[in-house]
Amino acid sequence: MMNFILRRSSSCLPPPNRTFAVAAYFTSLLHPHSSPNSAAAAVAVVSPCLAERRREFHFKSGPLDFKASLPRLAESAVDDYIYDDNNNKDEGLEISKLGISNDIVSALAARGIARLFPIQKAVLEPAMQGRDMIGRARTGTGKTLAFGIPILDRIIQYTAKHGLGKYPLCLVMAPTRELAKQVEKEFSESAPNLETICVYGGTPISQQMRALDRGVDIAVGTPGRIIDLMKRGALNLSEVQFVVLDEADQMLSVGFAEDVEIILAKLPQNRQSMMFSATMPSWIRSLTNKFLKNPVTVDLVGDSDQKLADGISLYSIASDHYAKASIIGPLITEHAKGGKCIVFTQTKRDADRLAYAMARNYKCEALHGDISQSQRERTLAGFRDGSFNILVATDVAARGLDVPNVDLIIHYELPNTSETFVHRTGRTGRAGKKGSAIIIYTNDQARNVKTIERDVGCRFTELPRMTVEGGTGDMMGDMGGRSGGMGYGRSGGMGGYRNSGSGRSGGYSSSYSGEYGGASSGRPGFNANRGGNFGGSGSSRSGGFGEFGKSDRSSSFGDFGSGRTGRFGDIGGNKSSQSGSFFGSFGNKHE
Numbered sequence: 001m002m003n004f005i006l007r008r009s010s011s012c013l014p015p016p017n018r019t020f021a022v023a024a025y026f027t028s029l030l031h032p033h034s035s036p037n038s039a040a041a042a043v044a045v046v047s048p049c050l051a052e053r054r055r056e057f058h059f060k061s062g063p064l065d066f067k068a069s070l071p072r073l074a075e076s077a078v079d080d081y082i083y084d085d086n087n088n089k090d091e092g093l094e095i096s097k098l099g100i101s102n103d104i105v106s107a108l109a110a111r112g113i114a115r116l117f118p119i120q121k122a123v124l125e126p127a128m129q130g131r132d133m134i135g136r137a138r139t140g141t142g143k144t145l146a147f148g149i150p151i152l153d154r155i156i157q158y159t160a161k162h163g164l165g166k167y168p169l170c171l172v173m174a175p176t177r178e179l180a181k182q183v184e185k186e187f188s189e190s191a192p193n194l195e196t197i198c199v200y201g202g203t204p205i206s207q208q209m210r211a212l213d214r215g216v217d218i219a220v221g222t223p224g225r226i227i228d229l230m231k232r233g234a235l236n237l238s239e240v241q242f243v244v245l246d247e248a249d250q251m252l253s254v255g256f257a258e259d260v261e262i263i264l265a266k267l268p269q270n271r272q273s274m275m276f277s278a279t280m281p282s283w284i285r286s287l288t289n290k291f292l293k294n295p296v297t298v299d300l301v302g303d304s305d306q307k308l309a310d311g312i313s314l315y316s317i318a319s320d321h322y323a324k325a326s327i328i329g330p331l332i333t334e335h336a337k338g339g340k341c342i343v344f345t346q347t348k349r350d351a352d353r354l355a356y357a358m359a360r361n362y363k364c365e366a367l368h369g370d371i372s373q374s375q376r377e378r379t380l381a382g383f384r385d386g387s388f389n390i391l392v393a394t395d396v397a398a399r400g401l402d403v404p405n406v407d408l409i410i411h412y413e414l415p416n417t418s419e420t421f422v423h424r425t426g427r428t429g430r431a432g433k434k435g436s437a438i439i440i441y442t443n444d445q446a447r448n449v450k451t452i453e454r455d456v457g458c459r460f461t462e463l464p465r466m467t468v469e470g471g472t473g474d475m476m477g478d479m480g481g482r483s484g485g486m487g488y489g490r491s492g493g494m495g496g497y498r499n500s501g502s503g504r505s506g507g508y509s510s511s512y513s514g515e516y517g518g519a520s521s522g523r524p525g526f527n528a529n530r531g532g533n534f535g536g537s538g539s540s541r542s543g544g545f546g547e548f549g550k551s552d553r554s555s556s557f558g559d560f561g562s563g564r565t566g567r568f569g570d571i572g573g574n575k576s577s578q579s580g581s582f583f584g585s586f587g588n589k590h591e
């Protein structure tokens with residue numbers, strides 16, 4: 001495997017005319033069987049820009065026989081990408097001068113994108129060369145277009161020469177529906193003449209089957225629905241030339257990897273495979289050899305640098321479990337200053353409860369995997385367009401989501417892993433903007449905060465502790481804090497959260513309504529229990545959060561470390577020990 005680490009660079013790429021020459025050269029390698037003349041003729045007949053799409057002309061993908069001369073060329077690419085630390089004022093690379101299809105150039109220009117971001121610059125040449133690739137760059141730095149532009153360009157060239165096919169030439173897989181939709185949108189907006197489809201669960205499959213039947217150039221989707229469509233014979237992957245695993249470390253983690261492998265096994269051997277993420281934990285290296293051929297690693301993060309995007313200010317604040325919910329309002333008021341804020345919880349139920357309580361004083365909605373797909377989409381659209389400005393979400397929103405101008409991230413509960421911290425935090429400070437993130441931790445979790453600092457190469461500014469005024473009518477007072485927190489280090493065996501005593505019977509509500517039954521401390525019902533909207537009507541049983549632990553695994557605190565694994569490092573059957581979780585098991589795979 002040839003690796004080269006790229007730091008944020010300036011004079012990375014060769015002059016535009018050379019890039020153009022390289023692109024043109026590889027284009028000719030890609031399609032050696034088409035002479036310039038026949039290509040021109042083909043353009044005249046079927047170019048998507050010039051003619052209506054003619055799906056009935058279906059051409060089998062030609063072999064991608066460009067690998068022979070790659071080592072030499074890749075080496076020259078390495079030279080080009082070597083970073084100059086003293087010269088890191090990146091002016092970007094003018095997209096219009098790269099020889100990229102006019103369709104793409106004008107579509108990007110219409111979106112205000114005229115210059116490549118560094119990762120896009122770094123990826124362009126090896127991607128045009130057809131190299132398999134591992135790409136890492138910080139959150140919000142444009143990885144989608146880094147793989148998108150070269151793929152789109154090559155598909156445009158290919159269809160210009162070979163005509164439009166029925167089956168997708170490119171498959172992109174993403175871990176969540178929202179991210180899949182976003183990637184598909186980015187593709188379709190960047191090459192409006194190509195046919196794209198997004199396939200994901202929670203929506204009628206028949207519609208997707210019909211669209212596939214009409215013919216597509218690019219399919220983006222989540223693994224479950226992709227397999228479903230394959231099994232029904234509606235999605236034929238035999239012509240895929242490009243496959244991308246977005247959020248690759250999550251896609252190759254326990255819980256996803258099996259599905260991904262099934263899909264990859266159905267793809268032609270002769271293809272270009274790329275994996276992208278802001279985090280590439282070391283375990284991923286051993287796996288990549290399984291899926292990639294002689295991959296080049298384009299890494300704009302590096303081992304020693306801090307892993308977060310620039311421009312994100314980090315704060316930490318210590319709080320007791322029961323007080324967390326009470327301090328969140330003041331934190332948002334102070335740090336989000338009326339802008340957009342995402343509050344991350346660990347469980348769906350917590351997201352619901354917190355959102356419900358906060359909605360009394362803020363415009364706020366919940367997002368998690370138990371919400372219907374149509375509602376999820378409405379919620380995200382509302383958050384994007386500013387109909388409300390506080391999103392309380394599980395880690396379903398941690399990765400990839402690109403909502404412009406999120407000012408503040410609050411880790412209401414600590415993330416499972418340092419990688420998740422990076423992704424959650426990366427929902428702010430995107431595309432060069434500024435943002436803030438606050439991590440709320442209990443005394444027991446102080447070590448975890450240090451672990452994050454060490455892993456991520458960052459420093460939190462500690463905020464002064466806030467005092468909780470019980471029964472003051474503070475908007476979150478009802479929650480009485482929450483959740484039993486994470487119980488890190490207390491429950492024995494790391495992940496055996498069941499035994500920590502938290503969140504199972506605890507009815508502690510510091511104030512009046514008892515809607516949430518309070519939570520955390522495991523003390524028996526100390527709950528005003530009048531309202532009881534959630535958590536068992538605040539009844540005499542246990543009140544509020546006392547219900548945790550008896551229902552479905554993924555939304556239940558009581559099920560943390562549910563005994564399935566009982567191992568340190570497992571995240572409820574998702575990433576498992578691969579990702580070095582520093583909490584116990586959460587059983588939160590798809591949130």
Ligand SMILES: Nc1ncnc2c1ncn2[C@@H]1O[C@H](COP(=O)(O)OP(=O)(O)OP(=O)(O)O)[C@@H](O)[C@H]1O
Nearest residue numbers: 113115116117139140141142143144278400402431
């Ligand atoms: N060259 C560019 N010029 C201006 N804006 C860009 C450019 N490239 C990408 N963007 C915008 O930057 C934002 C972040 O891009 P993107 O979502 O691809 O980031 P990412 O690196 O994939 O982040 P994450 O790791 O969180 O998934 C998007 O809104 C995208 O449209």
